[in-house]
Amino acid sequence: MRERSPIADVVGEHIQLRNAGGGNLKGLCPFHDEKSPSFNVTPARGYYYCFGCAEGGDVITFVRKIENLTFTEAVERLAQRAGIQLRYEQGGYVPGREQGERLRLIEAHKAAAEFYAAQLATPDAAPGRRFLSERGFERADAEHFGVGYAPAEWEALSRHLMARGFTSQELIKGGLAREGRRGPVDRFRGRLVWPIRDITGDVIGFGARKLLDSDDGPKYLNTPESPIYHKSSVLYGVDLAKREIARRSQAVIVEGYTDVMACHLAGVPTAVATCGTSFGEDHIKVLRRLLLDQAEFRGEVIFTFDGDSAGQKAALRAFQDEQKFVTQTFVAIQPDGLDPCDLRVKHGDAAVRDLIAGREPLFAFAIRSVLSRYDLNTNEGRLAALDAAAPVVASIKDPGLRKAYLVDLDRWLGFMDEGFVIQRIQQVAGLQRGPQRGPGQQAAARPGRPGAAAPPAPARQEPPDPAIRLEAEALKLAVQRPALLGPEFDALGPGTFTRPEHVALHELIMAAGGTASGGPGGREWVDRLLVQAAETPAQGEPGIDLPSLVTRFAVEALRADVSGEERYGTAVLAKLQETAVGRAVIQVKSRLQRLNPVDEQQEYNRLFGELVALEQQRRVLRERATGA
Template sequence: MRERSPIADVVGEHIQLRNAGGGNLKGLCPFHDEKSPSFNVTPARGYYYCFGCAEGGDVITFVRKIENLTFTEAVERLAQRAGIQLRYEQGGYVPGREQGERLRLIEAHRAAAEFYAERLSGPEAAPGRRFLSERGFERADAEHFGVGYAPNEWEALSRHLMARGFTSQELIKGGLAREGRRGPVDRFRGRLIWPIRDITGDVIGFGARKLLDSDDGPKYLNTPESPIYHKSSVLYGVDLAKREIAKRSQAVIVEGYTDVMACHLAGVPTAVATCGTSFGEEHIKVLRRLLLDQAEFRGEVIFTFDGDSAGQKAALRAFQDEQKFVTQTFVAVQPDGLDPCDLRVKQGDAAVRDLIASREPLFAFAVRSTLSRYDLNTNEGRLAALDAAAPVVASIKDPGLRKTYVVDLDRWLGFMDEGFVIQRVQQVVGRTPEGGHAPGRRQAARGAAPARSAPVRQEPMDPAVRLEAEALKIAVQRPALLGPEFDALGAATFTLPEHVALYEVIVAAGGTAAAGPGGREWVDRLLEQADAGAPGETGVDLRPLVTRFAVEAVRADVAIEERYGAAVLAKIQEVAVGRAVAQVKSRLQRLNPVEEQQEYNRLFGELVALEQQRRVLRERASGA
């Protein structure tokens, strides 16, 4: 299964990966918040590891964690992706009801999407086709986005899906139907339907627009929360936009399904929208991973809002989350209040592109929106506007950026007294919990410790311990470079308990002499041995350490790997001999050379031999 599911491809469906050198790829971790990428993928060995939160494993582990699946469901998910038909050990094909819950719900939603799309061409769907046409969408556009129509019947979809083997419980659990008096009743009836897909392209829910006057429901109705649909982390259109978002380092946030369609068709293929909820923290996490959002300020997140008061309030809400991005954030507002869909209908594709191009920084928009509520022609109005805008400026974490906006605020208000404006803003900063002491966005990206989902042991500063780690890393990744000499080192060569335990796991798995060139099979063997336990085990799960050493880059250039392996072996032996030298010297100091001459001479001879051995190892290490 793993051979048919390259880990870089599977992980790349969720986060943007970039070359990190040494055959590794790097991106922002999907399992914890971080400013700088510490999530590494090694395609050659099929493993990933995050140096920020210590999450690691193979492609099955990744799918299990990212989609919250059981092992069986993850295997089924990968099999479906690779086009593999699974068989259970009992024999025969897996009956539909025995498959994992998520896979069943995904299949039900795929079938529902096909059902709705087919109904769009029927006579009953004329109001839906008219709705699309009035908004500038053709039949091909509807097909591209999978738009469909839900018949105005109580059980049309339910009957169709149950005839295909899905149960009423599955339809209700997935939000496709609700419980009626005599069985499941369709949730969407007489409405235009947009399939909502996750980042991998699977349909996980639907958005439905009211068409009929007799429908007393809300204008838009969305799938409720379900095992596969969580609106706080879903972005409509992300499956179509993700590659362009990564390529252009730009994401455009719009407010509705038709706005996403209009933007994509007008030449803004980075547009996405939330689904029945405001833009929030989980949405930010999704976009940061696609943007590879880090400290270089290279990317853009552009919010589009209506020009009315509600749109301005939405923009100000977005301002509260702005500083959770590292990249630059902007607002694009059409002065006449047209959303991208209406703008495209009235003024054409170029007008939509111009709207996005006319963006202004979100900070500037937030300050200007605040000032617009006051009469700036009077001293009283300007002073009130200053006091209202000061908290907005004071909340900017980057001190340099905050000072720049203080200067702009003075200019926009016309005081022509920067000192006075700075003093007013500083008074507000002093009352803010984080105040002026919060790190700048660049500082936070580089200096602040990322939030972690699990405690991680820090890399020891002791050079000898780092050397142990490097030797073990080579043993996991390139065992042939070490061979039987590594196996003969003995557990006493290592000092950290987890290093001792991992060395014993390596030996118990056959040792580096029997590992051949290494690769995925060798790492798998080590993981199995770590599960089975090894002599002198620490009680700590060694699998994360094996995975980490399988992914973390070896410090040597590929061209000198063979010499590097020999040098590391010599150095680690030299350190071990050095410890033995120190012990012998300590014992010699405690002896009386006259009264205990025989023991003293024996230890002195041992010391001379150890010093000679250390000299040879040092020469080998430097000359290797």
């Protein structure tokens, strides 16, 4: 299964990966929040490891953790992705019976999407086709986005899916139907339907638009929360937009399904939309991983909102989350109040592209929105506007950016006195923050709230001791390229390694047969080490996670390019042995200093001879290490 599921491809469906050198790829970790990428993938060995949170494993482990699946469900998920037909023990394969819940619900939604898409061509779907046509969408557009029609019947979809082997419990649990008096009743009836897909392209839910006056439900109806659909982290169109988001380092956030369609068709293929909920923290996490959002400020997140007051309020709500992005954040609002879909109908594709191109920094928009509520022609109005804008400016975390907007605010208000504006902002911001806390007092900020400090992820610190770094390099070679070390590594003495986790890993490698049996390395050798790690708990030192240690050393980059360089292994081993011999020299010298050469002549001579031999051995090893 793992051979048919390249780890770089599977991980790349969730985060943007970039070349990190040495055959490794790097991106932002999907398992913890970080500003600099520390999540590494090694395609040649099929493993990943995060040096920020210590999560690591193979492609099956990744799918299990990222999608919260059991081992069996993860294997089924990968099999489905690779087009592999699984066979099940205990009676053989019975379609639909032994498969995991997630896969069954995914298959039910796929079948539902196909059913709805086919219904769009029926006579009863004429209102739906007219809705699309009036908004500038053709049949091919509907097919591209999978738009369909839910018949105005109580059980049309339910009958269709149950005839294909799905149970009423599965339909209800997945949100496709609800419990009726005589069985399942379709959740969507007489509506235009958009399939909502996750980042990998699987249909996990639907958004449905009311078409009939007789429908007394809401204008838009979405799939409820289910085992596969979590609206707080779902972005409509992300499956189509993810590659362009990564390529362009740009994400455009719009408000509706038709806006996503209009943007993509108009030449803005980075557009996505939330599904029945406001843009929130989980959506930010998805986009940051796709943007590889880090400190270089390379990317852009552009919010588009209706130009009415409700749209402006939505933009200001987005301001609260702006600083959770590292990249630049903008807002694009059409002055006449048209959303991207209506804008495309009235003014064409170019107008949509111009809307995005004319974006304004979100900080500037937020400040200007506050100022627009006041009469800036009077001193009283300008002072009130300054006080109202002060919290917005004061909340900007970046000092340089905050200073720039202080200057802008002074210019926009016409005071032409930066010192006065700075003083006023400090006064207002100080009042809003409340009394200063005394020494030792800390704010009890709630996680997830503005100003809350998230606990830092455990960062892996580079060992400062060159000898420790040398030990790590030798062990990385033993895990990644055992053929470069061979029997000489296996002959190392027990005192060669000093760090407890290095000692444990060396013992594990020896228990697995040593590097002489590892061949060229690769996935099979790492797998053997992981099996041995599961069977051999670390002795003597609590807290050593051997499987995680193996994975880390399988993924961590070597300090040199060893491709075609057999001498590198020899040099590392020679330096490692030289270091060990150096420690022995220090010990012997210490013992000699404690002896009396006259009274303890025999022992003194023996140790002196041992010292001479060690010094000679160290000289030979130093020459081997340098290639002399």
